[in-house]
Structures are given as structure tokens and as C-alpha cells.
Amino acid sequence: MPTLLATLLMGTICITAPVSAQSDETIEQAAALLKSEFHDTQRALGFSDTEINSFLSSGQFNQGVIDAMTKPWEAKPWHQYYPIFLTEKRLQAGLKFWKEHEATVERAAKEFNVDPQIIIAIIGIETFYGGYMGNYPVVDALYTLGFYYPPRATFFRKELGNLQSLAKEEGLNIQELKGSYAGAMGYGQFIPSSYRHYAVDFDNDGQRDLLNNPVDAIGSVANYFHQHGWVANAPVAIPLAETDGLPKPLKVWSGERLHYQVSDILSPSLALAESIDLDVSQPALVIELEQEAKSEYWLGLKNFYVITRYNRSPLYAMAVYQFSQQLKKAHDAQ
Template identity: 30%
Template structure:
């Protein structure tokens, strides 16, 4: 659940030399604030024992992408064949849990599984930062958003005090998202539920708790049982009407503008809809309904909501995006990214493990390859670079 994370501005912080003293002084004040929210001194002291600021967390907060990720790249790794196969396998393995969550909250199992897959790759990528350390670092050394980090830190201490999640298992993102479906601590306190009947709400080590909690989130966000999130459409050439998730209009008004389903059939659906064109007027278009908004509320970004929606469709056996993205350099799947990294390693580049995750080392190597083949050095993992490496041009 990264909506708040994506919205965080650049962080200003003290120099490393003064950070430690500032941190310890801040912790003293936080102890009083936590006590006012019901966190005992004993809980605070145990949780904070030995905790020191980690300036790598500050670097992560300030680290801006080297380029804006195009929507087709974003979807290329989150809704590829590998993810679909994994998702279907996990749905079979946890069929009874998903069925129970669907029955309890009215959110279909394919959507619940899609959130799980996008958020943590079905539990394989739940985050690496100790939550108490990450949030206390942000609370004390990130003055522009210290209120956010303080609130999330105190919520984390409340979770620890209640005993729902073992403290040593509380790892997540630098902004506090944790567990199989990446709730931030304040969202956990509001919406996490017990899914396995043990009286605890453990989103880290209980898959039922995580999946039921995700269904509860979507339900509270306005999910309409049995309704569609939307579907891909065709827009007439030269279309100049409204676009965007909001404001929504009756389906009949979109039909009157000449918009049809991608297969040419008439539009349908209950309630008002928005026309989403995430790559502009030359790319694929989607009519999106209220359930799309529920997915959007989980993260606060159209790219994310579209990934959830499209992955849920693929898990149902429906096709993916059928329109053409406006690019002559198509995105790479995760397996293709691993292949790219293996080829880079074979040519002497240091990119770390060939895991398909494109970090700064891989981007630096790609930039070098791009320069050698006469492309602008963007660091983007696309088909052109992969083809150049496979053909031996580099």
C-alpha cells in the first residue's frame, strides 16, 4: 500500500555528524507522544533498544527515479506471463482462504490475489527495512514529513504492544508498508482483520489475515460486489472529449461519442464511468467504473490501479491489453530482464544478481550499452537494448 509513499516530497535532513544527537533527543520526545497514545514505557523501551538512525533510509527517501517510468514498462513486469502463472498457482494453493474472504467481504478472489501479487509478489518481496528503525529515522530526521512518520511509528508500537505481529518480523518499506499486502501501520490499525481465527491480525506470517484484510480494505473503499472494474475500449480517431478517472459520466454518453468495446461491441456496465487513456490519445483506452476507484484508493496511482485490474482479468483467463502502446521499444518481462542482466554480466558489467529487478547498477550498464549503439543513454530496459546484446552488437 504505497499511496503515501509515492506522495512523499524530497526530504531535508541534518548532516550525518549531527544526526545521532538529534535522533536521540527526538526519541525522548517520541516516548512521551507514544505514551499519550497508550504505548507503555516498557513497550517503547523494548522496541527502541539499540535502534539508531540509518542514513540509507534517508537516501531512499530522497532518491528520485532517473526517468519517469512509462506505463507500458510498469505493466510489463507486474502483469507478465510469469506473474499470471504464479498467481494462478497461488490461487489454487489458497483457494479456500480466497473463497472465504470473497464470501465475507464481497470482493472477488481474483482481485484479492492481484493485490497480493502486485504488492509483494505473493509474499516474496515484503520489504527489507526494520519498521521501527525506518519510521523513527523518518520521524526524527525528515522534518518535512515528520508528522507522517511519527504517526506510523506510534501505530507500529501499538501493533507491537497488542502482540499481533512479532516485533522481529516487522520489516517493510522505508515508509512503513509491511506484510503480504503492504499495509502501512495506521491502515493496519483501521482495517486489518483476523482471517484464520486465532484472535490475532498478523499480515506478515498469516496469509489468511493478509488476504481477508485486503478484501476488507477494498470493501470499505466502495467495492461493488459482482461489478466490473472496467474494460478496454476503442476511441474514434481524432477524439477530443474528456479523459481521466473523474469526472465519471453515464455509459450512454461515452457511447454517444463513438466509443465501443475493443472488440467493436456496444458498451455496457452499471453506473457512471471514466475514460482512462494512461499513455495519451495514441495509446490503449479503458472505461473504468467504481471498482477501479477502489483499487486506486489502495495506492493512489492510475498505473497501480490498472495493474491490479488487468492482473485480475488475466487471472480470470481474460486477455491483457490489446491496443498498442505508443512506443517502438517494447517493455521487457521479468524473464527478459533477467536475460538482459545475464548478457550484461557476460560482457563484464557489474549488475549484481540477475533477478529481473532493475536497479542503479543495471541502469548504468544499460546507459553504457545505449551509448555504444547510438541510443540516448536513458538506462531503460527495453527490447532494443536486449536485441543489441543478443545479436552481439555490443
């Protein structure tokens, strides 16, 4: 018989049921085992028992985090999803932010070989240019998901550990950190591991500050895309014209590594909606966007896949791409 910890990690303790529907005693027993495991992991990284206990005591369970995690915006169909992000208000805010930081954006785009509009689009989609960075205490969000959300507890427990390391490295006050329900923070909503690995001190003031410094945020978003393989001036996604739905055996992309080539996808019944010179041997994927009347399909290329390294949802990636195109068009027209 597996131990309680093993059972939890295998996801067999009613992972789809609300926390309130489970036995409080069982939940706390499982959480205690996971906290013990976390303690051992952090101790191996050089933290003292006092530091670990103090860090854990700063976190609290937050049911609102669980509720938000189980009802993400990305669960909406495309026709309900994109109006949330592709708005005139966000576009005007993006153009203003771009103008205010024109030199920084240009420097980041050149240094990291990333299109400037994608940098601006990410910060706009994530936090409306710093206007909405999240109101959840980051430590509470990661504590809750790491110990009380079995489907992804292992991932979020690692992020909780990264948060402790990040706070020590950057001198952050744990009690003051606010972010998303998933523990992301700052202008670009970096989770702790991404903050540690991809943040850059882009204004050379001795600190990687993604919480209050838009210059560091711009450079860090650009670095994130660079490190994940973005190629400037390369196509991202192209609409497809289909005559009778998605031909079999093609499948819509659902998070897996790219295994199709363009030549595997294009056919007489699924062709490019617009003429473009394209290397048909390059990696590609199929995107489905659910409109009110019917689905539309797009050809996603390597740069589209790179956007999904920021957020795995194809809807998110498409919103970022389409917003970036709006930004570029309006910016170039100025």
C-alpha cells in the same frame, strides 16, 4: 519568524534536496523537535516514557529508505512499468496460490463481496505470494521517513506511532519486522494503521497474523477492499477510443476524489472502445497510460478508485486490474 519545527512542517527546509546536502546539525535539531512531539503523542495514548524511549531507540536512520522513496517504480511510464508485474511467472505463481487456498479465497470473496481474482492479484503484485516481503527493518523505515523526510513526515510519524501500538496489541517483535521502504509488511504489505484497522483473524486461531499466515492475509485483503466500497462483479476499467487526444477540458485523474460522471467523459471523440451496457450517471475518472508511441486512455469506475485506496498510483491500480483479469481467465480455463 516560524520555529524550526514549523518551518520543517511547511516543507521549506529544502525538501527536494538529498539529506546529505543539508546541514547535519539543522536536520538533527528538526528531528529532535519531531521526536519530542512524537513522545508527547504516544504518552497521551498511554505509553510510558520508558516504553517510548525504548521504542525510539530501536529505530535508526537509513539513507536507503530515502533513496527508494524518491525513486518509486510508479514514476516509470506505463510501457516500462507493467512488464515488471504482468509476467508469466507471476501468473503461474498466482494460479498455484489460488489453487492451494481455493476454499479460503472463495469464503473471503463471499463474506466480503469481493471478486476472488482481485484478492489473488493484490497479494501477487505486492509480494509475489509471500516470496518478497521486503528487507527493510520496518521500524527503521518509519523512523527515517517520520523524522527525516519532510514531504510526508507527518504521515509516517503517525505510522510509526501505529507501529508501536500494533506491536503491543499483536505481540510483535519490533526487531524482527521486515518490510518495504515505506514500512509496509506481510503478504499484502499493510502499513501499521491498515494492519490495525483492516486485518482479520480469518482462521480463528486468536491472532491476526499477516506476516506468516496466508489465510489471515487473504481475509484481510478482502476486508480492506470491502471496507473501501468494492462491489463484486462490477466493472473496473474500460478502454477508450480517442480520435485526437484527450478532449478539453477533461483532465486525467491525479488522486482527487471522483468528481466526473461517465456522461462527463464520453463523447464522439472519446468513446468506449468496446460496447458495454453502462450507467452513465455513475462516478468515473480518466486514466492515461503512456505507451512508447502514444498515450492510451481508459475509463476508470468506482472499483478502480477502490484499488487506488490500496496504492494511490493509477499505474499500480491498472497493473492489479489487468493481472486480475489474466488470473480469472486462466483460472476459469482450468
